[in-house]
Amino acid sequence: MKLLVFGFGYTSRHVADRLRPGGAQISATVRSRPKADMLTRSGIRAHVFSPDRCDPAIALDIGEAEAILVSTPPDGSGDPVLAAFADRIAAAPHLRWIGYLSTVGVYGDHAGSWVDETTPAAPSDGRSQVRAAVEQAWLAFGAISGIAVHIFRLSGIYGPGRNQLAQLAAGTARRIVKPGQVFNRIHVADIAAVIEASLRQPRAGAIYNVSDDEPAPAQDVVSLAADLCGVPPPPEIAFESAELSPMARSFYGESKRVRSALIRSELGVVLRYPTYREGLTALRASGEGPAG
Template sequence: MAHMFIFGLGYSAKVIKSSLERIGWSVSATGREGDFAFADTRAVQTALERASHVLSSVPPAEEVDPVLETYGDALGKRWLGYLSSSGVYGDTGGAWVDESAPTGTGRRTARAEADARWLDLGARVFRLPGIYGPGRSALERVRSGRARRIDLPGQVFSRVHVEDIARGVIAALEAPNGAYNLADDLPASQNDVVEEACRLLGVEAPPLLSLEAADLSPTARGFYAENRRVANGKARRLLGWRPRYPTYREGLRALARRSWPAAQ
C-alpha cells in the first residue's frame, strides 16, 4: 500500500491526508493532531522507513527549514513534496508570475531558500498563494467583524481553495519533479472578495479605509506590501490539474452553502 508521511499536519495537510485516505492511501504525520511529535526522532525515522512518499508542510523557523535540518539525511530517493508559498516571487507590481520567474527577492527569503533546497532534492514544490476554505475565509472575517476594505487601487492577490491544493498534490503523485503554482484563475483585490462575502451573507460591506487607518497586524500589513498575479498554466499542462473553484466566487458560494444554507 502506498504510504504518505506528512511533516506538519496543519490546515492544508489535513485536507490532503483525508483526500489520500479516500483513495486508499495510508497516511501518517507529525503534529498536534498527527501520529508523532516532530522531536521524536526515533519514531519519525522509523515511520520514514515505511513511507513511499513524503510531504512537508512545515515553514521555515528562525531562518532554517526544520525538516531538512533534522531529517534531511533520512528523506532518501523517494517521492518528495513541499508546500511552499508564492511569496517566494516577491512583489511584481501586479504582473503575472510563472515558475520561471526569479525567487528570493521578496520578504520571504527563508521560504525561498527552503523552496530551492527542496527543489535540489528533486521534490514537487507547490507554490501556494492565499489559502482559504472551511473555517478560514472572508465569510468568517465578515461575520466576526474582522473584515477590512483597504483603499489600495490596483492591488491584487491570487488565492486557492484548500481542496484544490489537495487535488494538485494528488495530481502530482505521478508527475515530474519541479515547482508548480497552484492558484485559481482570477487574481482579485481583497476588497472584491470581502464584498462578495458580504453579498452572500446579506450584510453591508465595511467602510473603505486607508492602510494606516485599518490598524492591521504586522503580518497583515506585509500581505499588502506585495502585489502579483500567479499563473497556473504549468500545473494545468503537466498535472492535468483544474481548480474545482476557479475563482473566489465559486469558492465562497460553496462555503456559504455548506455553513449557512440560508445564504443566497
Template sequence: MSAARPHILIAGCGYVGQRLAARLRDRYEVTALVRANDKAAALDRQGLKTLAIDLDRVRAGASLPERLDQEAIVYLAPPPSSGESDLRLDRFLHLAFVPPKSFVYMSTTGVYGDAEGGLVDESTPVMPRTDRARRRVSAEEMTRVWCHERRVRRVVLRVPGIYGPDRLPLERLRKSEPVVRPEDAGISNRIHVDDLVAACEAAIENKEARGVYNVTDGNSISSTAFLDLVAKIAGLPPPPRVSMEEAQLTFSPERLSFLNESRRVSNDRMLKHLGVKPRYTDPEAGIRASLER
C-alpha cells in the same frame, strides 16, 4: 492488506494535511507527522496513524516512520516565525534516511515579491521582500539539494492564500475590520483547499511532475474584492474602507507586507503539466461551497 500498500508521510497535518490524508488513505498507508502529542491523539481518534515530533526541539533517538516502499513525503509544515532559513525543515531532512520516490514541498507565491500587478510564472526570478518569503526560498533550495543528492523526484507547489470551509474571514467582517480602498488594493491570488489537495495528490501520482508549479485558481482579484464578495454571500455588511496611508498607521506589519505586494500568478503549468483543473476557478462558487460545509 494495508501493509502491502505504499507508504506516504505527511509532515504537518493541519488544515490541508488532514484533507489530503482523507483523500489518500484508501490507496496508501498514510502516516501524519504533527508537532504536539495532543494533536497526534486527536488524529489517532479519527483513525489516522500519527507521530508527534517537535521539529524545533528534536530529541536524541527521534526517527521518522519510514518504509522501503516510501511512495512520497509531503511536507506541509510552515517554517519558523523568525530568521531567514527554515531550520525546522533542515532538522526534518536530517531525520529522513529512506529516500521516497517523490518529495512534495508546499511553498508560497510570496517568493516572487512585488510585481506591481504584473504577471509572474515559474520562470520569473524569485525576489522575496520579507523574511517569511526568504525562509521559503531557503527551504525550496534545501529540498532541491536533498532530492538531487538522493535522486528523488521533487515537486514544489507555490501556493497563495488558502480558503475553504472554516477558513473564510467571517470574524473580521463581523468585527467590521477595515480594508484598503479598492483603488489602493493590489492584486492577490488564492486557492480553494479542495483544489490544493488535488494538486498535492497530482504531485504524488503524476510521475512526470517535477520542479515548480504555481497552484492558484487563475482568478486574480484584490483582497478587498474578495472580502466584499464574502460579505455579500454571507449576508454581512461590507467592510469599511481606509486609504493606504491610514492603513500604514493602523494595520499590523504582517498584514501590510501582503498589501504591499501585488502580482497576478499564472497557473498555466499547473493546468497543462501537473494536470490539475481547479473546481473553484470562480471565487464566488468557492465561497458558497465553503459556507455550505
C-alpha cells in the same frame, strides 16, 4: 501508498482527507502530544516534532514512507525537516516523491504584473527569502539523493472555516483598500487535487504555482461575501490608516498576478473553484457566514 506529512495543519488535513478514501495510509508530525493523540485516535499515526522534542518513531515512518509532504514553516536557520532528517530521508528505501509547500511570496513584488513558474524568485521580505532558500535546499537534496522533489507555491489559502464569510460571522471582516493591490487565492480543496495529481505523475525538480484564475483586490472579496449573505459590507479602510500586524502589513507590500497554467497542462488538474466567486458561493451554500 504510505504518506508521511511533516506539519499536519489546515492544508495537510485536507490533503489527507482526499487521499485516505483511496487507501492511503497517513502518518504525520505535530507540535504537541494532545494533538498527536487526537490524530492517532482518528486513524492517522502521529508523532511530536518540535524545537524541543523529536519522537524517535518518526525515523520508522520515514523508512516506510513512499511519499513525504513537508508543510512545516522554516525556522531562522532553514528547514527543520532537512536539518533533522536529511540522511534518513535520503536512505529511505521506498521513497519516490517529496512535496514541499511554499508560497508565491518568493516572487516578491511585481507591481501587479503577471508571474509564472519561469519568473525568477526575488523575495522582498525576510520570511520569503528564507522560503526561497529552503526551496533551493530541497531541490538540491533531490538532485543529490535521486528522489523526485516538487515545490508547490501556494497563493492565499481559503476554504471551510477560513474565509471572508467566516470573518463576517465573527465580526472580524475588514475592507482594507490599497489602490492597485491585487492578490490571488486558492481553495484548499484545489490544493489537495494538485497534490494528488502530482503523486500520480512525479517529475523531479518540478515547481508548480497553485493559484486561482482571478487576482482581485481584497476588498472585492469581502464585498462579494457580504452580498452572498445579504448583509452590508464593512466600511472601507484606507491601507495607510489600517491597524495591521507586521506580517499582515507585509502582504500588502507586494502585488502580482499569478498564472498557474502548468497544473492544468502537465498535471491535468481542472480547478473546482477557478475564482473566489465559485469558492465563496459554494462555502455560503454549505452554511458558512452570518446566520441572518
